[in-house]
Amino acid sequence: MPVTASINDRWGPHADSLPGRTLVAMLEAQRLPHALLIAGPIGVGKRDLAVRIAQSLLCESADPRDGGPCRECRDCRRLHDPLQPKLDPQHTDVEIITPGSLCAESDHDHSNTHTIGICIIRRIEHVATLAPFEADQRVIIINPAEALSPDAADAFLKTLEEPPERVYFILLTSQEEQLSETIRSRCRIITLAPLPSAQLNRWLEHWSAAEGLTLPDDPERRSELERLARGRPGWLQSNLRDGDPVALRAAQIDDAVRIADASRAERLNWSEQVVGRFSTSQTLANLELMLEAWTDWWRDLWLQQTNQQAAVVHVTQLERIERLADLYDQEQVSQFLEKIQRTRALIERGVTHGLNARLALDVLLLNIPVPLERS
Template sequence: MPASVPTADQWGPHADSLAGRTLVAMFEAQRLPHALLIAGPVGVGKRDLAVRIAQALLCDQPEQPGRGPCRTCRACLRLFDPAQPNLDPQHTDVEIISAGSLCAESDHDHRNSRTIGICVIRRIEHVATLTPFEASQRVMIINPADALTADAADAFLKTLEEPPESVYFILLTGQAEQLSETIRSRCRTLTLAPLPEDRLERWLERWTSETGLELPTDPQQRAELRRLARGRPGWLQANLRDGDPVSLRSAQIDDAIRIANASRAERFEWAEQIAGRSTNAQSIDNLQLILNAWSDWWRDLWLQQTNQGDSIVHVSQRDRVERIAALYDQGATSRFLEKIHGTRAFIERGITHGLNARLALDVLLLSIPPPRESS
């Protein structure tokens, strides 16, 4: 029988990729591994694909093998309902395990944890031995798998080596190199890459039509949205569900400009509001989003200064980019951009090493370059 053609309606934005075709072939041959590793950049769509795999496994009305889930039956809609795109999967036989998930110990509190510890793995191992509650299979999605501690990863190996017949593990990672070689060797890896702009646009039209979410009507804002996404459909899904990412980015740039012109005291007051003195996971995530916006903004200034203005991200704010880029020395812009990247990396390391994000932000704020003096 000829191979089925992967369709975006069933398999999502990566249906036409090597990963999508490989996945369809495994379903057609009824040889889906019980341990899958989906790798790719943050926001590329790993979670979406994992949910679609779960739908295909649990679908009440599956089409011919390899065609994917119907996406309309009760089981499929409990995993993803286009009318309620913000809801997490609601199926009793599908679980997403992440930092902060429940563990086997009743007195443990993981709400602000950035890692998945051995106590969480012990609970997963226990649940995996239970008979599925409604379906014939159980799906457990670990996101992100690189959050597993060394002890947790070691403990998880035996389960990956000999998974129960009715259980499928799907591990997601944006940093496959952070996973141990033994974990990777126990899984079949599917690697997702950012989409070309034309494929991203076609998928985006289909997805927003399905969910009823709105896209910017202004051509410049629409172009900016695509550039912000950088080929990552998962980024678009998350940010369009939360509101208007172009307007949010505009507000973040307003802040970046205001802070660049603020006094030292005003900068520290802002840092206290943003980062505080806690290691709260949500605060750290918010800080990283702000630094991502700053990185894009200062990179736009540098691109404008180096006669590469056609490549800027914030195309809806081109006039402002041109005006502000002229105020700064190119070398100073480049050096500050490097400092932003260094601060982001420092805070990322601090997630697991307890480093002080507020201190890193203070140091960055003190290094904002002053505008050139008028001649």
């Protein structure tokens, strides 16, 4: 990156927003709180911002104007490898704690758990008392904070209240309301909101050019891409790196249309394929993506039925939307949308309670509206 790297290069998509500026001001004043909670919807860019904060604390040549990381030095690159952006930080003094992380007990296997248990927090507490290995500070990122089990959260309170001098905790959450007041009150909360469309577009042009990614030329596809992103730069980052989000969404819609027309047995069979025998966190994440697609799709049908075509998400599928919207009763579509929302909420909450995701999906699939001519 050239010396003229912009504030967006250093601080990312949220550099110009109020939470971004607040954060920069705290770093400038060398007053970064030792317990920070970054809240905001999935895909808004929380993890990216947390990594940038860690970089700015460890960077050898942080920008003197705003404390922003250079993103080029050895420390910065160990925290974010531009060639493998999904790789976790490879720095001994920065750790991202997730439900599968190492714990204090050598005989525990957490690879299939959805919670961050007390044994993981015990290890963190121990690590936090050690001097950093290489840098001057240590950064511990908890992702997601709502995965902390109740006893882990309790045990963590004391550390959060009086964090060791050289340790920074950054908690990430997309479900702030699920965190206990005691956890929230001990953190400085930074809330990331979806970006307004013009700001998201400016950032998208800049970022895709820097990454060497081409955006769709076709205005309809481009417009659908922006509608799918809903102001979430993190969503765009991960989906554009993985391929073509508009094509992926089209395939998800094909499935939704096909399954709405399928028999009861075919639906249940499909549910088994989607969820499988075990609901790992990866399956649940995929299920959530699928249900997001279904929400968008059935809402598009409803928007068509209620003459609100301008708000439709899938602008590349207008013909299909017009054709299928006529097949269903408007009231049934709106009720089914509520059912999808309830299923999503169940699955989100259920993660920590061992919910059978397969059962939740089965029930939803059997409730898909029946076309008018057949009812």
